[in-house]
Amino acid sequence: MTASERTTFESGRTADIAALESTLAVAWLEDNVPAAGEEGSSCETTACTTSTHCCGTSTPRTGAYVNPTLENICVDSTGNLEYTLLDITYDHVCGSGAYKMAATMAATAAALYSLA
DSSP: OHHHHHHHEEEEEEHHHHHHHHHHHHHHHHOOOOTTTTOOBBBBSSOEEEEEEEEHEEEEOOTOOOOOEEEEEESSSSOOEEEEEEEEEEEEEEEOOOHHHHHHHHHHHHHHHHHO
8 A cells, every 4th residue: 555545544444433433332322321310311301310410411522532412411410510421521511491490480389379
């Protein structure tokens, strides 16, 4: 191989490896969904079941080879709001979903009703 051919081969191989790693990571994630109460569990339709967790969005830090943003997951809110999965560190931001707004409104209504 010439130097030019070798460079082309290596850059193509790097892209192939990255694509394979991404595919394997997605498959692993589908087979290893965290159970309710565990960090990384879904809070898309129900609230986090652990009182120290908050529901929100985790965004991978730059340099991660798998880059999906993880939405509606429970992460420990007592620490530095980081979530690590497959050696990728995510920055977590606690957010408010529609169900949280409904739960807050229900709690407010209950509190107002109890005052009357």
